[in-house]
Amino acid sequence: MILPIYAYGQPVLKKVAEPIAADYPDLAQFIADMWETMEEANGVGLAAPQVGRSIRLFVVDSGPMQDEGKEGEGIRQVFINAEIIEEAGADCSYAEGCLSIPDITGDVVRPEQVTIEYEDEHFVTHTSTFTGMNARVVQHEYDHIEGILFTEHLKPLKKRLVKRKLEKIRRGDIELKYRMKFVR
Ligand SMILES: [Zn+2]
Incomplete structure (x- = not known):
């Protein structure tokens, strides 16, 4: 089932999300809905x-973000109860976007490598290190479960430039490409 995507301005996007246990109700269906919703909206x-x-769960499919011919280097993974262990490497800048903040992109600086501990959909614990685009998407989604949006990482000038556009998204005054839920 395709779920509506909560738009910028929704309070749930600003909450630190809670861990879940393996007996979380209808988890397999929820994960299937997450994939379907992400794919419908062409997200990564x-x-x-x-x-x-407000739970600590995200999905990543970074294949489409890899350079041409290197799609196989992407990851397709469910992350449950993730905690970042370490970030390392040089700071990299990349223009990010977000399904909750349509039609806005902006350069975000993040370390090029991230080590993260998480459980998969079978509640098996993993510790993995990601680099490049995989790290980028994991860091962006991890921010979501910490209640942080990429626009908060923008430089002050860029923040001022997108302010009015953000207010329009909050009000739902945008052209919809997929189902969204606004605060209004
Ligand atoms: Zn996002």
Whole structure:
């Protein structure tokens, strides 16, 4: 089932999300809905708060973000109860976007490598290190479960430039490409 994506301005996007246990109700269906919703919106990642649930769960499919011919280097993974262990490497700048903040992109600086501990959909614990685009998407989605949006990382001048556009998104005064839920 395709879920509506909560737009900028929704309070759930600003909450630190809660961990979940393996007996979380209808988890397999929820994960299937997350994939379906992300794919319908042509996203490369989606976090549970973006569909209105303040839980520490996100999905990533970074294949489409890899350079041509290197799509196989992407990851397709469910991350549950993730905690970043370490970020390392040089700071990299990349123009990010977000399904909750349509039609806005902006350069965000992040370390090029991230080590993260998480559980998969079977609640098996993993510790993985990601670099490049995989790290970028994981860091962006991880921010969502910490209640942080990429626009908060923009430089002050860029923040001022997108302010009016953000207010329009908050009000729902935008052209919809997929189902969204606004605060109004
Ligand atoms: Zn996002």
